[in-house]
Amino acid sequence: MLSPYRVLDLTDQRAALGPMMLADLGAEVVRVESGPLPDPDDPRWAAYNRGKRSVALDLDSEPGQEAFRRLVATADFVFENAPPGVMAARGLAFDDLRRLNPRVVHVAITPFGQQGPYADHATSDLTLAAMAGMVAVNGDADRPPVRISVPQAWLHAAAESAAAALIAHHRREATGEAQFVDVSVQASVFVTALNACIAAAIQGRDIERSGSDVQLGTITLRVMFPCADGDIVMFINGGLLKRVVAWLVEDGVVPESWLTDEDWPTYDVRLLTGQPITHPFPEVVAAWQRYSVRYTKQQHYERGLAAGTFLAPSATIADVLGSEQLAARAYWQPVALADGRSVRGLGPFVRLSHTPIAVAGRVTVPGGDTDAVLVEAAARAGGTEVTA
């Protein structure tokens, strides 16, 4: 789908997802490794570097910069996540790139953006998640706030960079002008707090962390419940409650009178708007919990599936790999690592009817295409001299 376009990918593993999304959609992506070559069998490399070629060029040396300039002349997009100022010091700032290629889209991803009082801050996944508002809303109220336990902050910016690159591309096609895209990790992570991120300006107070509870302004809903082997998510809402109460009665957790002494389909709306209810919310939650602990995640999921009700297991990575849904949709795709091992790689991130994503079956070897790419670039430039 993006087969006419060539992407130069200078990102490190924190931001390599963005160019891979374009590779999945058919773009030709050439990674440029400047500095020590990454370990191709590190899962962090393998996860976000497939369907790309890779060339090793020292961008801090004159010959490397010269070879890179030749590549820029042939590229539609350049992605990089160097700290602000680093590309300029190499003579490879946006103004330099657009002189080489007046239609280039330059995508720069940094912790806080190219300018501003925090632009040069030392950062990590945790500090960026904190500064963006993501940490404040996660965690139990009686313990410190937490990040998600595996790195997430840069991934939001990386995925945003793919979208932003194509937004810029549409404008480039309309205007013929080069485009500079300034992606900020902080600004990209901001939306993860959804209704909390701007709450103070709207309701005059912050939304505070409260575990897995769903905070909806007028009410806070508990949705995470223990089960026999872990936890499940269940929403107490409308049509669902009638079925759930029937299960509670069937299991003898609540008396049969519960079937008739409340109009369950309207329970959530009455609760939300403060109208009369027979069974107070904490009573319903307690009854549900007496039931939920009796069954496993899988039992809950299957019972919900049969009833068309999403009782979502809090899945582990092992559970995800065992998902029948993903298997039925043929999601997993074999991917070969550099050392020859094969694993189940992630499948297409969307399904396209006319131009389906064909996931590349091989992890990119860092620097593995240096000669081929440079020979091609020289040929395109009309010359014959090759400098590695």
Added chain:
Amino acid sequence: MTASPRLPFDGLKVADLSWIGVGPLTAKYLADHGATVVRVETSNPPDRLRVAGPFKDGVFGPNRSQFFGMANTSKLSLALNLKDPTGQAVAKRLIAWADVYLESFTAGTVADLGLDYETARALNPEIIMVSTCLMGQTGPAASLAGYGTHAAAVSGFSDLTGWPDRPPAGPYIAYTDTIAPRFLITAILAALDHRRRTGEGQYIEQAQMESALYFLAPQVLRYQLDGALPHRAGNDDPEYFPHDVFPCLATDDGRDQWVAVAIETTEQWRALCRVLGRGEWEADPALATAEGRRARGAAVTDAIAAWTRGRTPHQAMAELQAVGVPAGAVQRSSDLLRDPQLAARGFFHPLVHPEMGEVPYEGHGHRFLGYDNGPRFAAPTLGEHSIEVLRDLLGMSDDEITEVAASGALV
């Protein structure tokens, strides 16, 4: 900068029949960047975000929710009952008008409404139709409706948030709703480019779980390679130490405040020791590695906490950043709204909403050199543009509009 003010999607027409999080947030990218986006919605039932807070001044009302507002900037609202035959007929005219048609109902719903891809393509051969739901349109779990909370749990994010001795403590509210739109809009923009070059439209189907798993891809691969199953661990990191949030002075109204500190290099550790006045640690080779420091865990973290406790998060951050130590205040909404970095970026866009008055709307994670890509105008009230859409976009006559209105479909 000589760039013209032309926006990327000037002239693009979008029928946004989606609701709640993922679909509207995806169409928002198009709307904020210049497309004409008609958000189709109804009062029965209203978009769930319209009845979820925060509400302006804490007063409940379907036109007072900024949860809805943040996801629907720069859009026009057409109130339309899609269960009504007249409503369906209007929807078909909108689909015939549109370049892109999005929906996010439970799998199978658009077929029941007579608004599926076959119908859409017959009306508009070049249409790009987009369906997004939690688990996909096919497979045994296709029928499961839910929120990003469900998708976050079933995709593995909940299991990885919180404390090992407690149930999951997040992620907050509907995490995958903030991941899936980034993948979906990227695919839509590639499909638009393909259509521009070939004239071929298509159908795009997203299972939100299948996109969101890309944020756990290293963990999925690692588990297969060495059997390492990650687990929630507070703020611990297997590679770095110290790596946590530390207590600071409380807010004026007594709420806890924290600063995040993450030491990734020996140089950062030594700088931290100097700030803490711990010359003996700075020189101790046993503490030069994360493992060495982890072995002395509580002594290290207690010393940091003793230092942070007398400072505000922003004071601690400033002092640590001055010597190159990664530190970041744990910012709430009230902090973010006065964050000097976001202000320097022009991140917040104060816009006037018909019922809420002037409220700040957030910008995007990206911005462009040469033009403002923030929200162009405030989110609509329910049905605010119904007549305008029928008359000006669909070209209906006054008589037609009167007939549609009389049918009761415009609610």
